[in-house]
Amino acid sequence: MISSIAELIADRIGTMPAGERRAAQTLVASYPMIGLKTVAEFSAAAGVSSPTILRFVSRLGFQNYPEFQSSLQDELAAQLQSPATRTLIAPSPGGGTAPPMLEATLDNMRETFKHLSDRQLADIAGRLADRRGKTFLIGGRFTDPLARYMAAHLAVIQSDVFHLAGQESMWRDRLIDMGKRDVLVIFDIRRYQESLARFAEKAHQRGVQIVLFTDQWLSPIARFARHVIAGRTAVPSAWDSSAALFVVAETLIGAVTRQLEAEGARRIREMEDLR
Amino acid sequence: MISSIAELIADRIGTMPAGERRAAQTLVASYPMIGLKTVAEFSAAAGVSSPTILRFVSRLGFQNYPEFQSSLQDELAAQLQSPATRTLIAPSPGGGTAPPMLEATLDNMRETFKHLSDRQLADIAGRLADRRGKTFLIGGRFTDPLARYMAAHLAVIQSDVFHLAGQESMWRDRLIDMGKRDVLVIFDIRRYQESLARFAEKAHQRGVQIVLFTDQWLSPIARFARHVIAGRTAVPSAWDSSAALFVVAETLIGAVTRQLEAEGARRIREMEDLR
C-alpha cells in the first residue's frame, strides 16, 4: 500500500535514471517543500534541467506538474490536520533491517542518558573547559574515531587539545607531557584493549584526570577514571553500537563550547581570519 | 512580536474591508493550504474576485503574491522540521543542558530514517558488499572520524577497504587506483569543503560510484553521487550534529556484515588466528 508520494519515490527510485534520481533525492531531502515551488526552482536545486523534473513527476504517475503539486498539498493538509499522525517512523511491520536497529539505538540513548546526571555532565564539561591544563584524547580500535571527532571540535575552541594517534610507542612517550592539571579522555569498549589499560594506569599514576567513555560492563580502566560514562551498546547487529557514546560526546562538546563562549568565539574568529 | 502570518492576519483583520476580511477568514479557516494555491482558486474559495485577494495580500505587507506564498512555505517548513518545538512550548522545567540536546538528536534520527527507505539502504549495502571493486572512504574536517569509523569496521569483514587520510595530495593521487567497479564513500556536511567536491568530481569522471553522507541541504557533491544519505544535523548547540549520520553508518555496517556473513565469518576467524 502506497499512501504518500515519499513512499512512491522510495519504491521507484531504483528504476530511475541518474538525473531523475537526483531530483528524487533533492525532493526527499527537504520533503516536501521543494515540490511546492516552481519547476525552475526545483530543477535548480537538484542541479538538473526543467524537463528532467517533468519527466520525474511523470514517472511518478502524474499527468502534469500542477497535479503533482496538488497531491503534495493534499498530503500536507492531511498531515497538518492530525498532528498525531506524525508518529514518526511509520511502525511499518514488515520492517527490513533499519527499524529494529534504529529503535534499539534510540533506546540505548535514552537509557544512557537516564543513568547520566546533569551534574555529572556539567562536572565533566567544567573539567574539559578548565584551561589550566592540556586535554589528551585516545580511543581503541573502533572507538578512536570518536576520540578524533571530539578532538576536532575541542581543538577549535581551545588550545592544548591533542589526539593521540599512531603507534603505541608514539603516544606512550607523550606521558612525560602529562601532569595533574591535565585531562585524558579515553574511549574503550569491549573487547577492551590492554594497551589502553596500561596507558591509563601510567597516566593515572602521574595524577592525570581520566574521563572514560565505555560500555555498560565498564572497561577495567574504570578503576583509574575520575569520571566514567557508561553507554549502552547493544543492538541487533554483529557489532556493538557506539552511537550512544557519540551523542554523549556531542553533548559534552556543546556544553564545553557554551562555557568557553567568550573565549571560544574569539578563537573561532581568529581562525577564520587565518584562512 | 508577530512571527507567523496567522498572527499578522489576526492583528489586522479589524482594519480590513468586507471583501478582504472574507479572504482572511477563508485563509485562516484552512490555514495555510489555500494560500499555497493560485489566486484564482483562493478567490473562488473566498467568494471574492482575484484583485481582492491581491489587495488583501498587499495589505499584509507583501509586495506580490509569490512573496506571500514563499513566506507561507517558509513558515510551513520550519513547522515541519521541528515537530518537537510544537509540543515543547513549555520545555521540561528542570531542564539542564542535556535533555533538549538529546531530544533534538533523537528527533534528527527519526527524521533522517523517515526519509530513508529500506530499499535505499539495502541498495547501498549491496553496493558496499559487492566485492568486485574496492571501497574508499573519506570525510571532511569534522566528519572524517565517521569515515574512519566505518572503514575500521568494513575492513574487518572484507578486503580492499581504504580510508583516505592525510594531506590532499596524498589521496588525490589515489584516484588512479579507482575505476567504475569501485565505491567512494564521502562524508560532507556544512560548511562543505571544496577539496572534497573537486575530488568527488574527478572520481565521478572515472566512473566511481559515489555514496554521499551529507546534511539535509545537500553538499554540492550530491550531483555526482549515485546514492545520497541526507541526515538531519540541527541541534541546540553551536555545532551541527553528525549523530544521525553516525547511526546510518552503523546501520549500513550491520547490513553489509549480514550480507557477507559467510565470507566475513571466515575472515574474522583468520584474523583472530593472526593475533
Add this chain to the structure above:
DNA sequence: CAAAATACGTAACATACGGTACAGCGCTCC
C-alpha cells in the same frame, strides 16, 4: 568494437497566472 537505445539538455512555444486600469456601485457624511 559497433550499433542501437536511452537519457539529458537546449530552445522554442502556448497557456495560464499574477498584476493593473477603470468603471460601477454602495455607503457615509454633510
Add this chain to the structure above:
DNA sequence: GGAGCGCTGTACCGTATGTTACGTATTTTG
C-alpha cells in the same frame, strides 16, 4: 437628499511558467 469617497468586480495586459520537440551525448547490448 445630494455629493464625495471607498470598495469591489470586470476586462485586459505582460510575463513567467509549464510543456514539448529535437539534437546530442552517454550508456547498454549484441
